[in-house]
Amino acid sequence: MKVLLIACLVLFAVGCRSMRPLPPANLSAPGWTVRHGQAVWHLPQGEREVAGEVLLATQDGRRSFVQFTKNPFPLVNGQTTANGWEVEFPPQNKHYSGGGKPPVRVLWLYLPQALLGHALPKEMSWHSDANGWRLENKNNGESIEGYFES
C-alpha cells in the first residue's frame, strides 16, 4: 500500500495538533443515522484509485463517523465532533487528530458535511443525484465517488 503511504504523507505535509482520542461512537445511541455504501477513492496527485466499502454515520449533524474498508482491510477511519477531529490510516498505522475543523486535505472527514448539505471549503466540490455522489478537492485532484444504499 505504498500508494496510501504516499497519500498520507501528502495529506499531512501540514502538521496536525495531537489531542486525546475521541471517545468511541455508539451508533446505536439516539440521533445517529447510519449509511452503508461503496466508493472509489481517487488519490491525490495521480491516477491511482481504489474501491471499497463506506460506512458513514452522523449524529444530529454535530458528530460524524466515516470508515472506508477494502474488505477485510480497514483503510480509513475518521471521526469529527463539534470541537475536533481524528483520522487513522491503519495500513500505515498512522493516526492524526486536532481541534476545530478538519484539515482541508483530509477529504474523507468532509464527506459527512457534504451529505448533510453543510458549507464546504472553497477547494471542494460536491455533486449528488439518484445514481450517487462525488466529492472532490479541486486543488489536488483527490476525489471520492460512490453511492449509499437506499
Added chain:
Amino acid sequence: MNLRLMFSPLCLAAMLSIPSLKLHSAEISPEVAAWLAAQTNIHAWSAEFVQTRTLKSLAQPLTSTGHVWFAAPNRFRWELGHPAQTIAVREPQELLIIYPRLKRVEHFPLTGEQTGQWREALALLEAGFPRSQAQLQAQYEILSQTVNGQTGEIVLQPRSSAARRIMPQLKIDFDTRDFSLRGTELHFADGSTMRNDFKHPVLNPPVDETLFAPEVPPDYKSVQPLKRAP
C-alpha cells in the same frame, strides 16, 4: 459483547472453567495435527458467514453476511452481501475484486514482480485451508493452540514482516469432532478485528467452475490498484 461469541462453545467453556489444553510454540497439538490431516480430504467447501468487525472508534461491532466457496488447492470466492455487493475471487495468478454496483473490477497480481505488505496480506486470506502442516508453518508462526470442549483454536502470526504490519495475528476455530472450519478472526494493526463465523457448511460439493472464473461484463472498468506508475 457480541452474542454469537458470548454463546459460542469456546466462551461457554471458559465461563464454566472447563480445563483446557493450551500449547505454545511450534509443537503441534494432536487436535491441530488431526485438523491439518483432515484438510487433505477437503476438495471443495462452501458456507454462509456472518462477518463481525470491531473497531476502537466504535462502541459496538458491525456485522454483515455473505457466502464463501473454496476449491482446493487455493481457489476461493467470497461474496459479501445479498445480493453480492463485493465479490473476491482468487484465481491462480491474481485476486479479482468485483464491485457490481460500481461496475468495476480490480486486479491484484499474486505472482510476478509486485510484492509488498498488501500482496502478502491478501495471500493470507487462504489461511483457513492449509494443505499441510509444512504449508501452515511456512507462512505462520503458531502462537498458541487451545482446545475447549469441541472447539479447537489456533492463533497464528504471519512470518512475513510486511504482512504482519497489516495483520499481526490470525485465529482459526475448528470443530474437533469433524474438523470443519468454524471461524476465522483477523487482528489488524490498528487494533480492529474482523471475525467470520461460518454456518451451513457443505463439504465437497460439486465444483461450479464458473464461480472461480467469473465473466466480467465489458462495460466494467478494469483497474490494477497496485500497478506502479510508468
